[in-house]
Amino acid sequence: MTSLTSPLGRVLIIAGSDSGGGAGVQADLKTVMALGGYGATAITAVTVQNTLGVTGVHPIPVDIVQAQARAVLSDIGADAIKTGMLGDVAMVEAVAALLDEAAPIPAVIDPVMIAKGGASLLASDAVDAVRTLMVPRAALLTPNAPEAHALTGLVVESLDDQRRAGTALLQLGARAVLMKGGHVAGDRVIDLLLTPTGETVFETDRQDTRHTHGTGCTLASACAVGLAQGLPLDAAVAHAWAYVQEAMASAPGLGQGHGPLDHGWTLRA
Numbered sequence: 001m002t003s004l005t006s007p008l009g010r011v012l013i014i015a016g017s018d019s020g021g022g023a024g025v026q027a028d029l030k031t032v033m034a035l036g037g038y039g040a041t042a043i044t045a046v047t048v049q050n051t052l053g054v055t056g057v058h059p060i061p062v063d064i065v066q067a068q069a070r071a072v073l074s075d076i077g078a079d080a081i082k083t084g085m086l087g088d089v090a091m092v093e094a095v096a097a098l099l100d101e102a103a104p105i106p107a108v109i110d111p112v113m114i115a116k117g118g119a120s121l122l123a124s125d126a127v128d129a130v131r132t133l134m135v136p137r138a139a140l141l142t143p144n145a146p147e148a149h150a151l152t153g154l155v156v157e158s159l160d161d162q163r164r165a166g167t168a169l170l171q172l173g174a175r176a177v178l179m180k181g182g183h184v185a186g187d188r189v190i191d192l193l194l195t196p197t198g199e200t201v202f203e204t205d206r207q208d209t210r211h212t213h214g215t216g217c218t219l220a221s222a223c224a225v226g227l228a229q230g231l232p233l234d235a236a237v238a239h240a241w242a243y244v245q246e247a248m249a250s251a252p253g254l255g256q257g258h259g260p261l262d263h264g265w266t267l268r269a
Contacts, residue, residue: 007079009037009228012072012102013221014065014095015084015112016045016057016121022260023049023116023214028082028221030263035243037225040076042068044095045087051213051255053117059087062094069098078105079228082221083134085112088123096133106139106227109174110220111147116213116258127151136173140233142220143169145183156183159190166194176233178223182215193237200234202241211251211259218261219244 011032018024025041032039042065048056086092099107113122131151145156148165156165162179169177181190193200222243226236247261
């Protein structure tokens with residue numbers, strides 16, 4: 001997937017920790033490393049979870065999250081920033097401020113709201129903060145259908161719905177939107193990359209698997225490392241999309257619920 005001569009690509013990941021290792025910063029770091037990049041983190045929350053679900057969340061104080069990010073940026077630096085679970089309004093506001101401090105480093109914003117098992121990872125009163133503060137700061141926004149609905153109020157049940165919601169998110173200020181179609185019914189899964197100048201469709205047969213934990217985190221991080229390595233947006237997304245499809249197909253079969261992907265398949269390819 002990644003040439004040994006590719007630029008390293010430094011990615012600062014601002015997201016929550018998943019004790020099960022399938023999503024959150026663990027999935028992010030595995031993805032960045034598997035694609036030849038260097039990952040650093042500012043952890044926003046510690047979650048208690050496995051493939052069966054989330055049973056606890058411990059938010060990290062906002063000032064500690066800011067200090068983590070600033071420590072990384074002031075020394076190691078970053079070529080892209082990826083955000084995931086933010087949790088509440090105060091964290092959204094703090095991370096938006098960090099993105100402004102780090103400008104013009106591009107940000108891939110994954111508007112994480114609900115865990116695969118159904119647990120809420122974003123306070124209901126923080127959705128508006130994500131809409132007004134994070135969406136306009138996104139070089140790439142990566143919502144699934146429920147997240148796009150929460151951010152736009154539009155029903156997302158078809159490809160045309162994905163297109164409408166993605167267009168609405170562009171109008172809210174995102175520079176590009178990858179509308180994920182995993183939650184849209186059908187035998188084919190269609191992800192739609194929308195920019196002000198056009199669209200790109202990524203389509204494949206739906207994989208019949210329960211091993212989908214962390215797909216959103218993984219896709220966003222894979223996009224971020226592509227951008228960090230200097231790929232054009234469409235190429236970064238295409239590279240990331242193909243990586244995730246194979247990671248799902250080669251999942252190790254762990255856990256009793258929504259199992260993790262095989263993030264390290266590139267190391268054995």
